Amino acid sequence: MKIPKRKLFLLVIFAYVAFSLYAAYNVFFSNKTMSRVHRVVKKEAGPPSGVARDGGAPFFADEWNPWEDEQVEYNSALNAKREAFKQHMAKIERNKPKRYKVQIWGKAAIGIYLWEHILEGPLNPTDKVAQWREGELQSGKIDFSFYTGPAVVQGHVPLDMNSLVLVLNGREQQKVSYSTRWLEHVESLVQSHTVSHVAVVLLGNEHCKNDWIAPHLKRNGGFVDLLFVVYDSPWVNDKDVFQWPLGVATYRQFPMIRANAQLITSNRPYLCNFLGTVYKNSSRETLIHVLKQSGLDKECITTAREKWLPQESADSLKNYQTALSQSELTLCPVGINTECYRIYEACSYGSVPVVEDVLTAGSCAPGPSSPLRLLKAAGAPFIFISDWKELPAILEREREMSQEQRVDRRRRLLEWYSSFRQQMKERFTEVIEETFFKNG
Incomplete structure (x- = not known):
């Protein structure tokens, strides 16, 4: 049966309208669950529908967020990393040495x-x-x-x-x-x-x-x-x-001397030196007498004065430093106390101290290691004598030493003195740490 064109046209129009209405119904009125990609997410919190947020556009309860699950997972992982980092930094701070x-x-x-x-x-x-x-x-x-x-x-x-x-x-x-x-x-x-x-x-x-x-x-x-x-x-x-330690006479401007190759290897023209005050009836008088009697005063730099002077002039300091740097030995007779600045000043220049090992009068502690027990405990490479009459034999041995032997001894003295000062630094620091800060 042949359908008239007019009816066929009306039928197409009817079908189109019906399909359009069905589609509109599904879009606006259907309650079926949509796919995860296209669903509308209803927000639990927030202003009522149609109320403006922060003075901006109206806020609607239903906002579409197709990546909500991924965002939640990302934020959770990010917070976990942040917390782990905070704990790591706190651990570093706890383990950091306290100053x-x-x-x-x-x-x-x-x-x-x-x-x-x-x-x-x-x-x-x-x-x-x-x-x-x-x-x-x-x-x-x-x-x-x-x-x-x-x-x-x-x-x-x-x-x-x-x-x-x-x-x-x-x-x-x-x-x-x-x-x-x-x-x-x-x-x-x-x-x-x-x-x-x-x-x-x-x-x-x-x-x-x-x-x-x-x-x-x-x-x-x-x-x-x-x-x-x-x-x-x-x-x-x-x-x-x-x-x-007594140390050097900083009050007389004696400087800090840094060891160098010239100080160690130079050819020193004098066997010994003594520049100082000679007190009446002291062992210093004996020392000067021994040097003159044996003719050794010509091989040693000696300058004696009768009165002690508290200050150095620029010239006297320079002369003293020159004597130390050009002598193999520095003679260190006792004064009021056996320990004297001269010992440390000689060490600064690599000139071996020849020390009169005699305990002086007073209330200082006697004993097998006194005097100079601090230096002796540190292994000071000095020459210790009990009487200056021993000096000629010591200087005779000095004449027989080779330059290589003298340089080696000089190097060992300078290394010892540097090590001694380092030990004093560490001891001073550690004692203060333990006493002042032992409870943290």
Whole structure:
């Protein structure tokens, strides 16, 4: 049967309309679950439908987010990484070595030996006669800062830490009075809880009479935790009182000498030297007499004076340093105490000290290792004699030594002295760490 074209056309129109209505129904009114890619996600939280968010466009409850699951997983992984990183950094911080701060006030010339020769710290300005000099360095777990000079006065030193080392001179009564005033100042800082830990480096009395400082030691009810004292004091116990080296005469501007090839290998024209004060009825008179009697004074640089002079001139310092650098041996007779600056100054130039190994009068500790027990314990490669009458035989052996032997001995002396200073640095640092900061 043939369908008329008009009916066929109407049938097509009807089918199109019906399909359009069906499609519209499925799009706008069907509740069937759609695929994950095309679903509409209903938000639980947020403003009601049609309410503007932050003054912007209206916010609708249903927002389409086809990648929600992936985003949730990504955010979760990112948060886990962030937390792991935080824990890692916290662990590094916990395991990081703790550092401590200690301030040193140098109110005696041996403070320069401590800072420049032992700790090898810098000083600014470099001018040795500046009114105010300061420096900083790290040693072990400690950050040290150092202040010295006439302008370093009580109440005018920047104190931003609670641990303090005070360098004092107790050699004579005038120095003791000055040092006592500094101790009283520091005691007031302890009482006000500004300072918690105190150590003293003391140039002690040459007869080891240091009773004036005893009441200030913590063992006697005072506030000083540690005492580092020069000379063979009977108080030394390596617990709270330690022996400290005298060092070079920094008060006479003796410099820090750096070893070099010229210092080690040079051909030194003199066997020995002695430049110093000759006291009446002392072994120094015997020394000069032995040199002249044997004719050895012509092979040694000798300059004797009758009166001790506290200061060097530029010329006398230069002459002294020249004598040390051009002599194989430096003669070190006893003075008020066996330990003298000359010993350390000779070491600085690689000139072997010939030391009169005699215990002087006073209250210093006797014993098989005294005097100079600190140097002997460190294995000092010196020549020790008990009488200057032994000197001619020593110098005769010097004549027979080859240049190679002399150079080798010089090198060993300089290496020993460098090692000795390093040992003192480590000992000083470790003792302060253990005493001041043992509880963290």
